[in-house]
Amino acid sequence: MDQMITALIMIIVGAAIGGVTNSLAIKMLFRPYNAIYFLGKRVPFTPGLIPKRRDELATQLGKMVVEHLLTAEGIKRKFLQVQFQDQLISWGETQVKKVTNSEKTAEQILESFNVNEPSQKADVLLKTFLQGKYEELVHENKSKPLQELLPKNLLDEAYVAIPKIGQFIIDKGISYFESNEGKQKLKKMIEDFLATRGMLGNMIGMFLGNESLVDKVQPEVLKFLKNKETHVLITTLIGREWSQIQDMTLDELDQKWGIFEKGSTIVNTVVETLNVQDLLSKPISAYLKPNEDKIIQEWLPKMVTLSIQYLTSHLEEMLKKLKLEEVVREQVETFAVDRLEDIILSISRREFKMITYLGALLGGMIGGLQAIIVMFIQ
Incomplete structure (x- = not known):
């Protein structure tokens, strides 16, 4: 025991x-x-x-x-799994729908990132950017002739358009001088012409009368405009002028027509026409909702694929x-x-x-x- x-x-x-x-x-x-x-x-x-x-x-x-x-x-391997890519696309689809159905304006979104007065800032930035690019373009090319600056296809199209422009001018001239306004203008021109010719002008006016004279001149003007040679003449003149303009540098064009100042005015007009404030004050759904299906079905899968390709090709460097x-x-x-x-x-x-x-x-x-x-x- x-x-x-x-x-x-x-x-x-x-x-x-x-x-x-x-x-x-x-x-x-x-x-x-x-x-x-x-x-x-x-x-x-x-x-x-x-x-x-x-x-x-x-x-x-x-x-x-x-x-x-x-x-x-x-x-x-995880990135390249089909299931993982499908999950990314599904998540992206949810996020896209949230954005495309959002009633927030671009202005409100920018303000949430502490960007005050985004419309005014965007307007100033856009004007500054476009004006800077315009001035840079002018500075780099002001000594070059116009034909070196314009694309060849645009020059060719301009030459093809010259006869059409000539015909357009003639058609407008015929239409104008056939109208009552054109006839009255022609009568006024005749009166002014005779008034500068002193006694000779008074004698012609007394014998023919202004009404009779305009009735005789108007058909001749219309006959001149309708003549084929007139079309050839106007086309030739336009073509000659266009050739001279092509050989002129931007500096010469500016001295003749002040194109630099006009270009700056056009830049400001473009920005004002865009109306940035109106664009930013609309809900972003107004821009994205019409393209929602395209974004989800086409753009989103491509973005996921491209993103994965970029990540996998640079992954080692990133790690x-x-x-x-x-x-x-x-x-x-x-x-x-x-x-x-x-x-x-x-x-x-x-x-x-x-x-x-x-x-x-x-x-x-x-x-x-x-x-x-x-x-x-x-």
């Missing part, structure tokens, strides 16, 4: 020693968090293993993340620039040890308990073995 009690005590003591030893070993992974000193000497096994090796752990974790977890090849290894290392180095302990224990608490129980079991078995040996010895 005494031997059984002795054996039981040895088993219990062995189990307690094994369990407590393993539990202590687990706690010594994390604790104490800081080194303990006694009489100026650091107490062995302080701080705990993980706090003591935190810098090394941080470095190794950084390498593990970069070399084995977040690798360029693994991320590329190098991100320096994930350093990011992980810095995060781990600044991570509180007690917080790290809580995270690890929350994941492995059951396993750690099993290790403690295993230690108690092994300790108990060793205590039982020792009891058997003692009994045989006695």
Whole structure:
């Protein structure tokens, strides 16, 4: 009976020693968090293993993340998965519909980004940009002839249009002089002409009369305009003038017609015609809603495809620039040890308990073995 009690005590003591030893070993992974000193000497096994090796752990974790977890090849495989691309398109479709159905104006959106008076600023920026481009264009090309600046196809089209322009001028002239207004204008011109000819003009007026004279001149003017030679003459004159204009530089054209100032005026007129304030004050849905189907069905898949192609082709370079290894290392180095302990224990608490129980079991078995040996010895 005494031997059984002795054996039981040895088993219990062995189990307690094994369990407590393993539990202590687990706690010594994390604790104490800081080194303990006694009489100026650091107490062995302080701080705990993980706090003591935190810098090394941080470095190794950084390498593990970069070399084995977040690798360029693994991320590329994820990007190239059809399911992932479909998810991106589905998410993009939701975002597009939110935007295309939004009643917010462009002005309100800009103001939400702390852009005050966006309409006025956009108007000024647009004027400044266009005026700057116009002045830059003039400065770079003011010594060049017009024919060097205009595209060849535009020059060819201008030559083809010259006969049409000549015919247009003649048709308008015929229409004008056939009208009452044109006849009255012709009569006034005759009167002014005769008035400058003194007595001779008065004599012609007395003999023929202004009404009779305009009736004789009007048919001749119309006959002149309807003559084929007149069309040839006007076409030739326009063609000659156009050839001279092509040979003129922008400086010469400016001296003759002041085109530089007119160009600046045109720039301002274009900006005013655009009416930026009106454009920005409309809901963005007014511009995007009519194209919603096209954006979702055509543009969005292309954008996703192009984005993935760009990311996969530049992924290694981007990961190098991100320096994930350093990011992980810095995060781990600044991570509180007690917080790290809580995270690890929350994941492995059951396993750690099993290790403690295993230690108690092994300790108990060793205590039982020792009891058997003692009994045989006695």
